[in-house]
Amino acid sequence: MLDDEYRVFMKKSGKRGEHRLVESRQGVNYDDIKLFGGVDFGALDSMAIEFSAEAAPEVDEYYYIDLDEQHSGMMDDYIQNASSTAGVSLAGPDDFSKAEVLYVARGDGGGVKSITFQKILPSVKISSGFSLFLFDGRPEIKKLDRSISIVNRIDAIYDVERKRIYFREFSKIRCMFDGIVDYYRSATDDEVRRVKECGYLDINEDVKVGVRSRKIIASMLDDRILEDPEYSSKLGRIFDKYGEELELKMVDGKIVVGNDKELTKALSVMIGRCFTNEITGEKTLAIRAERFAPISHGGDVPSVA
Amino acid sequence: MKNNLLRFCLWFLLCFSSFSMGIIFYLVIIDFGSFWGLELWICRCIVVSCAFVFCLAVAWFCIWRLKKSPDRESADIIDLNPHESQIVPSFVGMFVVSLGLAAMPISSVIAVSVLMFLFWGILCHTSYYNPFFTLFGYRFYQARLDDVHAKFVILITRRDGLKNGMKINNLRRINNYTFMEI
Known part of the structure; x- marks a missing residue:
């Protein structure tokens, strides 16, 4: 993928979780929409903390999870779709109701560099028959059929090279990545x-x-x-x-x-x-704590105070 | 709305262009009389040539329009095979039907042609072959995509030296199973 190339897909809900291609273009500037903008991983790292179930990030902080070999397969569909769009069918009107995730892949002149994700909430789906006043030029009423409004928000970012997922709310990414729940721990x-x-x-x-x-x-x-x-x-x-x-x-x-x-x-x-x-x-x-090193269970249990 | 209309027009022209060889074949065999005091065979040559040039122009316009399309796609190819041999039976079938049309009244010809075109249009949603594209140097391949997608597509390209396992960029989508390298 080229530097200025982006590919937009959506993932449908359901067990099969089919993917659909929305757009695959080059040189169009949508950078004012966060989902389409480039990702500065250096800056992102400076405001990201490693995910732990009982941690709570600040307002402008992200969690991150480094996927291990066992779990990195959950990203294969996303990466391969971005790399080979011919394998993905175009999105059609029938896909509207089941659209669950919107994602945008960007390249770095070689392969896929980053993928940004946005969960499609029911509130951003505009069903058939909904009318809007548009004040771009002369006001008029337009009918929008089966449309999805793109919100200026990113729910997750994937760094392809480092296999690292950044996100803010675990509940929003649960439906995006099969097996991500393995990283979430809540007591039974x-x-x-x-x-x-x-x-x-x-x-x-x-x-x-x-x-x-x-x-x-x-x-x-x-x-x-x-x-x-x-x-x-x-x-x-x-x-x-x-x-x-x-x-x-x-x-x-x-x-x-x-x-x-x-x-x-x-x-x-x-x-x-x-x-x-x-x-x-x-x-x-402390509301939250970050360990310098994992606890070893082989020897003494560390001090709690 | 405008984009949808443009997409529909392009799809219609692609279907027509694919179908048009049947029309030319029909024009070759029907007897439409002579004009301008010319011999019948000369009149037939003029009509068929004009139809051929028109269909060629439609095919060229389709390729030009596909080139202008802003969408730019890619494919990871695992396996490639020439596709022409598989499509020949369909075209032979169409030519046979065209031969049969010569003996029918014009109302029946129109009705059968419309039905055939609709059928052709439905086929164009999943498969595509256009003999006029071959005149512009394009070849048709059946390509097996990467293991994640595990899907066969038709690849239309002018490139020589295609190899298994190569990545092809700069593709334009004709339908979900047919891609043209521009």
Whole structure:
């Protein structure tokens, strides 16, 4: 693909997830639409964090996932379609109702360099019979049949060379990439029950375990934090040090949880998110943390505080 | 709306151009009398030549219009085979029908021709062959695409030395199964 060449496709919903070609052109400038614009991966890297289930990116941040060999196959259809458009049928009126994802491939003079994705939400589909006033020149009413409005937003970006997917909301990319859910970890009901009964929590029956809490529980179990024989004493030390600021109560070695917010806070404490800022000296509860290196389960369980 | 109309016009002309060899064949065999006091065979030559030139011009216009198309596609080819031999039976069938039309009244000729053209138009959605393109140096190949797509397409190209496993850029789409290299 040439530098100024772009290819627009859409993916249909359903098990077969068929792809359709929308446009394959060269030298047309749609750069003011984010989906069509070039991608500066250097700049993107500076505002991207590695995806972890319980992390939460800031407003202008992206998550990224580096696909391993086992999962990189999920991108084969996208890349091959961009490389060989002859294998893809043109989009037709019948494809409108099932259109689920719009994606744009761009080249770098050789192969495909980047692919940008946008999920097609029902709200951007304009069904037959919808009329619009157009104020470009003389106002008039136009009838749009089966149209899709392209929103100035990117839901995911794929760096073909590094096999890296950037995205903001996991829920939006779930339908785009088969197998991406393997990178998402949320605790099952059984795992939630195990943590509730671990002996460190005294939870009110009315408390609901939300998505964020489930992510933290999953992370906690994956890291086998509760298996540390000294965990109880470590948790006690955290409360001695940070108890006043946490606004949580500990009775008989159990954190008392009365509502959903307290549960999230208690779980954050249990995975060691309390620390003292070495610069300001402030006692802090981190909403998100990024590891320098993965936890090793072969030896000692690392300290939680 | 305008683009759709242009696309339809191009599709119609491509179908007509593909179909037009049958019309020329019909003109060769029907007896339409003499004009300008010329011999019958000379009149026939003039009419057939004019029809041939017109059909050639339509084919040339189709190629020119395809060249002007802003869409530029590509294909990863795994396997290539000449396609002409597979299309010959269809054209022989069309010529046989054209021969039969000579004995029919003009109303029947029109009705059968319209029906044949509609049938031809339906075929043009999935396959395409145009004998006039060969006069411009194009050849027809059946190409098997990459393993991800696992699909056969008809490739129309003037290029010599095509090889299996090569990538072809600068293609124009005639239908979802036929591509022309410009």
